Amino acid sequence: MSGKSSDLLYLTLWFCTTNFVKQNQATDSKKNICSTLARDENFTFRAAYWAELHGLLYRALLPNTVLWGHLFLSFSVSDDRTSVRVMAKVIQTDEITEIVGDLLIGADGCLSAIRKYFLPDLKLRYSGYCAWRGVMDFSGNETSDIVMGLRNAYPELGKCIYFDLAPGTHAVLYELRKNRINWMWYVNNPEPELKGNAVTMKVSSDMIEKMHKEAGKIWVPELARLMKETEEPFVNVIYDRNPLERLFWDNVVIIGDAAHPTTPHGLRSTNMSILDAAVLGKCLEKWGSGNVNSALEEFQSIRLPVVSKQVLHSRKMGRIKQGLALPDRKTFDPKSASPEECEELQQKKMPFFTNAPVPVIST
Ligand SMILES: Cc1cc2nc3c(=O)[nH]c(=O)nc-3n(C[C@H](O)[C@H](O)[C@H](O)COP(=O)(O)OP(=O)(O)OC[C@H]3O[C@@H](n4cnc5c(N)ncnc54)[C@H](O)[C@@H]3O)c2cc1C
Structure with missing residues (x-):
């Protein structure tokens, strides 16, 4: 643990008891209309704050399990x-x-130093686009023009995750608890140069101004205004990696983004990390501390086929939504997409969407 518990308001997804709606819609900013491309009424996911998720995990551990402020070397x-x-x-x-x-579990993220030890030449693959991101806090301004405008343009805000698609780009928008709206906007561009060990890029005021101008040309006015009025928007450079051939070496195993850096379009990167941890825990419990190698073998045999397919599917979804070339289909255009093409946007097309395997434990 580096001791830097991020409070960033991310879309972290879990199964939940109440149904969420997910809607992909084509945006025509000239006519100021959005038309539905694909809709899922039973989108059993929800958004959570990192701090709450971290708190849940932390409280489930024995005292002194977490060593705060330790930098792995x-x-x-x-x-x-x-x-x-x-x-x-x-x-x-x-x-x-x-x-x-007995065992080192490398859960050190997509730039994992532990993975680098075994695969020093492995490079992440730049997706072809970056994501502008921001969170608008409207506490105390619940009835402001901007919020009322958004509620008018996106009437199901609060129970729907909206994906607005325009030719060659897409944006995501949803409301979080505690009066916040989270948005992302994926923009195709050449790979930017990153400084330091991060996938988040510092942005200049010129870049922000340019982004605001572009938003006004592409998105409906309410979304463009949200982007304009969000303080401190930032950019994530989007990477993934072709699936690895293995997830462990002796008694060192990698999980989460360290094992399978992925683009975010499957909306399940966090689920993948959590499931890795759950399956690994079950395998270790099943085989016991005297048989770590068998536990790791089983963990790898269960998780590698799943995460490999999910990473590649997420990549495909990103390329479809960004209007980028794919070998087996024509470039997606939200204005002229057929119903079959729109069906591809559904999240439930993700391999192992509801049936990711777990270890068999005999009783
Ligand atoms: C634009 C974007 C949108 C996303 N949207 C979603 C989404 O909708 N749903 C979803 O589920 N996921 C989403 N994600 C992905 C999600 O954030 C990651 O998949 C998830 O955080 C991976 O968890 P992890 O624990 O493997 O890695 P991380 O969350 O990266 O955690 C790694 C930890 O290791 C620590 N660390 C690294 N090196 C060291 C060291 N040397 N010493 C000590 N500590 C160290 C880091 O500080 C960090 O705390 C999105 C990501 C992006 C970029």
Whole structure:
């Protein structure tokens, strides 16, 4: 844990008891209309705050399981392959500390240093587009022009996740609890140069101004205004990676974005990470601490086929929605798409959407 618990308001998706609606719609900013392309009335997902998700996980752990403010530096596997020694820096004191365990689980995100150790030449694949992102807090302004305008243009806000599609681009919009609206806008462009170890890009005021101008040309006025009035919008550069051939080496395993960096269009990257952790936990429980290798074998055999297909499907969905070329179909145009093409936008087309396998545990 780096100790930087992000409060960013992301779309994190879980199964939930109340139904959400998901709507893909074509935007015509000249006529100021949106027409439905695909709609799912039983979209059993919902958005959550990172802080709440982290809190839930943290409270489920035994005290002192989490070492805050420790920066992972390096690791080594013992000669007999039964233990792993990790070196970490305590950020507050700069002290270097050593931690020895049976197993190292690399859950260190899409730029994983642990994955890099085994696959030093592996590069992420730039998707061809970046996402402008922002969250507007309208606490105390619930009846302001902008909020009422949005509620008028997007009448199901609060129980619907809207995907607005225009030729060669798409945007996502939904309301979060506590009076906030989260939006993303995917823009095709050459790969930008990133500084440091991050996939988030610093943006200049010129870039923001240009984004506002473009939004006015592409989106309905209410969405363009939301983008304009959101403080501190930022850019995520979107990457993924062809599926790996393996997820563990001796007693080091990678999970989550470290194991399968993915584009966000499957709306399930967090679910994938959570399921990895759940399946790994079950496998370790099943095989016991004396048989870590068998547990990792089973974990890999269950999760690798699932996450591999999901990463590639998400990539395909991103390319469809961004109007990018695909080998097996013509470029998607929301203005002229056939019903069959629109059906492809449905989230439930994701492989293993409702039936991701779990380990069999005999009782
Ligand atoms: C534009 C965009 C939209 C998205 N939308 C969705 C969505 O709708 N639904 C969804 O489910 N997901 C979405 N995601 C993806 C989601 O955020 C990730 O899939 C998820 O966070 C992966 O979880 P993880 O735990 O594997 O990695 P991360 O959340 O990246 O966590 C890795 C952790 O490791 C820590 N770390 C890294 N290196 C070190 C080190 N050396 N020492 C100590 N700590 C370290 C980091 O600080 C971080 O806390 C989206 C992502 C993007 C970019």
